[in-house]
Amino acid sequence: MPEYTKEDLEPESLLNDQDQETQLSAKPQLWELAVVFAKLGAIAFGGPAAHIAQIELEVVQRHRWLSREKLLDLLGITNLIPGPNSTELVIHVGLEQGGWLGAIVAGASFIIPAMLLVWGLAIVYVEYQTIPTVGWLLYGVKPVIIAIIAQALWKLGRSALKNATTWSAGIFVLVLYFLNVNEIVLMLGAGVAVTLVRNLSFLKNPKSLSSILFPFSFFPLPLSAVTTETTLKPWTAVFFSFVKIGSVLYGSGYVLLAFVQQEFVDRNWLTSQQLLDAVAIGQFTPGPVLTTATFIGYILAGNLGAIAATIGIFLPAFILVPVINPFVSKLRKSPWTAGFLDGVNAASIGLMAAVAWELGRGTLIDIWTVLVAIASLAILLKFPKVNSAWLIIVGGAIGWLLKFKTV
Template structure:
């Protein structure tokens, strides 16, 4: 097939996946594997696994970086750019639209009361992500210690990047020691800087993004509230594609459509750069013992960051007794129907919150 034909195939495939890829990074990578390795045979299993390992060595959204690697493998630099834009664009457009509707909806009297069911569901989503990722990241007692140290550092107010760096370094040192072989208006330049910085240092699952957003936008600058961050993360679950498309939503809250564009470009740009420069060195990196030990430490530390995100969200999630009711209902649903789509889960929580608010149930604690 000609290079033009390759590019058309790349664009078509990843745009379609960007429209239907719900379920988070692990699900996205499974879908990409099925399409690229099993169905189209662009590469073999071993090379796909090498690419997966490489994405974990660099910051940024893992599933998006896998898409970028596959695009580069099939179509070079043009394939990398086309695959990334095709995969990211649908989610970002939908997130921007939802952000516009959200800013209009807050004008509705008592709108926040109708949204009481959203924040508890965010807690469940983080719990689910931790349940899936923690067993892979925390493979021994040393890495469990790294997770706890990172959580503790965040709890006492240490910068999240410093916490992650310390956790990763401790993991490396312990591994070597043991001989282990395993719509407001804010400056656009500031918005771009914040989201580019996050995109350049974000290790682990996209859900770790919550911790960075809370630190940068709530604690450091006071531009948003914890409640607004929770709403953005939850409503962002309506969209397929990368979890980091939530940045489009938050960018809109900070600077309307221009802010949404700036935040989106900022958070995804580092991934394009990292993948482009890393791709030729993947065969060498996979054989590096020290890199693998450092990676284990960073992955375990990211679990600590994700767990810490539960703390500030939990404090604002149960301000109304109705929120506790919705939390219990959705928790039972996820237990009984573990494969229930995130879209359905968030939709059910909003519906329950609206019903309880309409009938004035559970609005105040006794």
């Protein structure tokens, strides 16, 4: 196989950009991890794609805790295991920077702000059987989120799409996504395809075939035997139900709704209207989408149910990430696993682009939202270290002002 230098694969401008990133900052203190990820958990609107974009902005650009390539590798791994991708990425970063304690601090800090907000809304909902309307806030915030995702695609894409092979993989994944091909199939297929193309010369040597070992068989233990019968205390049943869901949940956090339908609505623990209201709560609150579990847990079993549901849905992620993380650095040492990871990273960019397109179609609905998105993107590209929280606050303020303009 011919040897390629970094200069052969990447333009000079990108090299200069990445050279600066190789000068990483010292590992943060635990309180710094807590502050950064609590802030993200409080302002991270827009779902997993937007969360990942904001994580990249904070971790790679502002604080330089990780290189962009390392973040992409961690993202690629999170896409191959069950659980909420953005939360798992946060746990990975915490583990890299502060060990087990760092993983717990980072993950909990990211989850708790949204959990508390959703918990409060659940209390209001149970008391008044309604949820507040904040459409005017999202009207201004969502275009900013689209801009944040676009900037992350630009930055991450330049690192992940290194050559014609990875570009082709990313484009094919983007196209096939809109043909309703399963996300996991797309990522695994891209990984295998890039590996085979990059290591084609090895296939001619039968001895080399034994080296094709993909250490990606990280599947959760079957939890179908876990009982969630109503003979358990309500909060205990809620806990085991959400542990089971968190252990088998692949893809977008919104897939949670299908599991909730089967686990709770079909068993008459929850009504269809309550499920729809839970979806609405997840739409206009920041942080992980899976904190919808907090809302459902409170409805089913009060305060203990809210706590049990939240711990249950996220517990598998806190277990899986530390088990898998040590393998990430080893994957780059083999041409086979490195190629596979590059393919998965390219697929991740393709999927992120597809999600951005879908979100954009529903968000950029008039001249005002388009202008907010363009202005936000221009600011992010001109000042890459700008605090995204300020842009989100300004976006919400614009939405509030435009609300009165249209009244």
